[in-house]
Amino acid sequence: MNQARSSAVRHRLVARVACALAALVVCAPAASQDIPIPTFSFYKLEPVKIVEWKAVAQLGVSLSFGNTEAKSISGSGSVSRRAGDNKFSADAALAFAQAEFLVAEEIDDERPGITQPDEIKKENRTTTESFSVGARYDRFFAEWNSVYASAGATRDEPAGKSLFVGGQVGYRRVLYQRGKQELAAELGTDFTRREFVPPAESIEVISARAFVGYRAEPDPLLGITASVDALTNLNSEAPRVPGFKKTNPLNDNRVNAIVSTTVKLSEYGSLGLQFSAHYEQVPAPLPAIDGHPYIGFTPLADRFDAKTELVLIWRLL
Numbered sequence: 001m002n003q004a005r006s007s008a009v010r011h012r013l014v015a016r017v018a019c020a021l022a023a024l025v026v027c028a029p030a031a032s033q034d035i036p037i038p039t040f041s042f043y044k045l046e047p048v049k050i051v052e053w054k055a056v057a058q059l060g061v062s063l064s065f066g067n068t069e070a071k072s073i074s075g076s077g078s079v080s081r082r083a084g085d086n087k088f089s090a091d092a093a094l095a096f097a098q099a100e101f102l103v104a105e106e107i108d109d110e111r112p113g114i115t116q117p118d119e120i121k122k123e124n125r126t127t128t129e130s131f132s133v134g135a136r137y138d139r140f141f142a143e144w145n146s147v148y149a150s151a152g153a154t155r156d157e158p159a160g161k162s163l164f165v166g167g168q169v170g171y172r173r174v175l176y177q178r179g180k181q182e183l184a185a186e187l188g189t190d191f192t193r194r195e196f197v198p199p200a201e202s203i204e205v206i207s208a209r210a211f212v213g214y215r216a217e218p219d220p221l222l223g224i225t226a227s228v229d230a231l232t233n234l235n236s237e238a239p240r241v242p243g244f245k246k247t248n249p250l251n252d253n254r255v256n257a258i259v260s261t262t263v264k265l266s267e268y269g270s271l272g273l274q275f276s277a278h279y280e281q282v283p284a285p286l287p288a289i290d291g292h293p294y295i296g297f298t299p300l301a302d303r304f305d306a307k308t309e310l311v312l313i314w315r316l317l
Contacts, residue, residue, distance in 0.1 A: 054081040058272070060309045062097075072097035072128065074309065079317075086257030090135040097128035125291035130156035144174040150187070157197060159301045160284030168209060180217035186210070197287040200298075201241050205252065207231040221264045229256040241285045241298045248311055255279040262313060270313040278305040 057077040064070045076093035110254045134152030141147075151167040170188015177183075190207040213227035231254045237247035260274040283301040 020135070030121060051315050053080070054082075055079040056313060057312040058311045060311040069122070070097065070099035070127075074311075085140040087138045087140070088135070088139075090133075092131070092133045094131040096128065096130075097126070098124055099127050100124050112118065127158060128156075129158055134307045138172070144177075145239070146172045148172055148188070157287065160197050160200065162195045163199045164194050165194055166190060170209060175285050182215045183212070184214075185212050189234075194284075196240060196284050199242075200285040203237050203240060204235075205237060206234045207252075207254075208234055223262040223264075223270075224260070226259045230254070237282070240282075243298075247282050251281065253279075253281045268315045270315075272311045272312065272313050274309050276307050276309075279303060 016268045023165075055078070058075065060072075060074045062070070062072045070176050071093070074093070074095040076089035076091065078089060080087060080089035103123045105119055127199070132152065132154035134150060136148060136150035138146045138148045147170070149167070149169045153163065153165045155161060155163050168188055170186050172184060172186045175183045175185055187210070188209045190209045191204070192207070193202065195202045209231045211227065211229045213225070215223070215225045219221050232250050233247065233252040234249055236249060237252060239246055255278070257277045258274065260272055262270045262272040264270050280301075280303055283303055286299045286301055
């Protein structure tokens with residue numbers, strides 16, 4: 001009887017989570033490009049008698065046909081090593097997407113300006129081509145405190161970002177912990193060298209950083225995480241393209257937000273739905289179209305980006 005009741009409770013939970021995931025997919029805006037967002041782990045100082053290793057990998061795939069033909073794939077992985085008061089972690093992520101667009105080519109010289117059926121074709125173009133790698137070290141002291149240092153690199157050429165390389169240092173504290181709930185915050189500084197797609201100029205930015213993250217496990221099968229990562233520039237930024245004005249301190253604000261839900265399928269596997277949003281007050285200049293440089297005007301990437309992704313998560317260690 002108890003086993004049947006437990007099975008019924010599990011089935012109801014999975015059904016409720018499926019409804020919530022479906023609602024999030026319908027309501028969330030579509031992503032125009034992929035923005036790599038740093039991952040964050042929740043942990044506090046606890047006695048560790050042996051060296052502890054953890055490794056996780058996840059994969060997401062999307063295909064669409066008909067009026068909209070597109071395909072995308074994304075993957076990420078992370079590994080961490082915890083020994084006493086020291087923890088080292090590393091992660092990597094990549095994303096690739098292509099979509100087909102209608103293109104009209106005028107090949108009838110005798111009737112210029114009039115489009116013929118044979119002049120319309122579909123052209124496959126890359127809309128996302130990004131990767132990110134990073135490493136982080138945490139040193140714990142007292143029960144709820146730690147200091148951290150991290151370094152990483154990211155690239156997203158369709159968004160105008162040739163290579164961003166930088167690092168962070170700061171302080172972290174657990175603000176609230178009760179049962180399977182935890183709230184943590186970080187304060188620190190960030191240094192990034194931003195190399196844009198030519199002819200845009202490279203710049204170096206020093207930023208103040210604030211982070212808040214929440215994690216909860218209301219049921220052994222269900223996990224919820226949410227985080228907001230905000231940065232603002234402390235130094236003046238040189239113009240990114242000729243003709244643009246200099247950016248003053250506190251005028252280049254960036255915000256990364258992530259909300260994710262995971263449903264445990266087995267001891268090692270989980271199904272997750274993640275919604276991420278990114279805001280950049282001074283976005284990167286877009287690369288030239290088909291290699292033709294812009295003359296007199298350089299368009300910028302959108303300030304706001306969002307992405308909804310269904311992923312399979314697998315615990316390796």
